[in-house]
Amino acid sequence: MSAAIKLGGIHHVAYRCRDAKETADWYHRVLGMEFTTAFAEDHVPSTGAYDPYMHIFLDAGGGNVIAFFELPNQPEMGRDPNTPAWVQHIAFNVPDLDALLAAKAHIEGEGIEVLGPTYHGIFKSIYFFDPNGHRLELACNIGTDEQHAELKRVAPLMLDEWSQTKRAPKHAEWLHKEPVEG
Structure with a gap:
């Protein structure tokens, strides 16, 4: 890394969503994330292009933020057909195996299909999809x-x-x- 750049972590990661309200409600209900901020513009600040959007931010804990854009004037969202669905995902920490198993039971109780726990040597995790088709992972560290x-x-x-x-x-x-x- 260049000495000229001193990163202080990730400010936020942003993904597209089909419906901002549905997404904020789902992440709160299923994962307990607090909806903290919304920006809505008709013109993109960085480019000036006319493209109305709603940009929402959710607290993922530990100073981490996940954000979503709803883009009603763009073609329906999709995914890269050449990349398997298991590759692109968002992984969140949970404190331990008990929390992971409790999360699995809660998520399945919401009617969501959950894969795992899967053993990865230094962590165990579960996998499921949000209402936008984004694959999510909850992981607990078990490595020495x-x-x-x-x-x-x-x-x-x-x-x-x-x-x-x-x-x-x-x-x-x-x-x-x-x-x-x-």
Whole structure:
């Protein structure tokens, strides 16, 4: 990273939604996020283009903000047909496995299909979709300091090998093998 730039985290991430009110209500009801801010303009401030929009912001906890744009004059929203649905997603932290399992029960109680928990070596997570078709993940960290240090150590080796072979390197094979309780 350049010495001239000192990042202080992510200010917000923004996605498109079909209906701003439905989205704000859903994120509050299902994930407990507080709707904090709304901007509505007829002209885009950065370009000056006429394109009415509603831009909403929701508190995702820990100083993190997720935002959505409703764009009523644009063609219906879609997704990249060449990217699998599991690739592009938004992942949120929950404090522990009990919270993850409680969240799963709550979300399923809202009539939403949930996949998981899935074991990822250093975290477990569940997956589901919001009303706009965005895939969401809730994750709880379970990794040890030693596991994180090992992953950091092998990351450049794995990336170099991947760049040359386009096949999964074996440097962290242990990562997705859930230990057998016994």
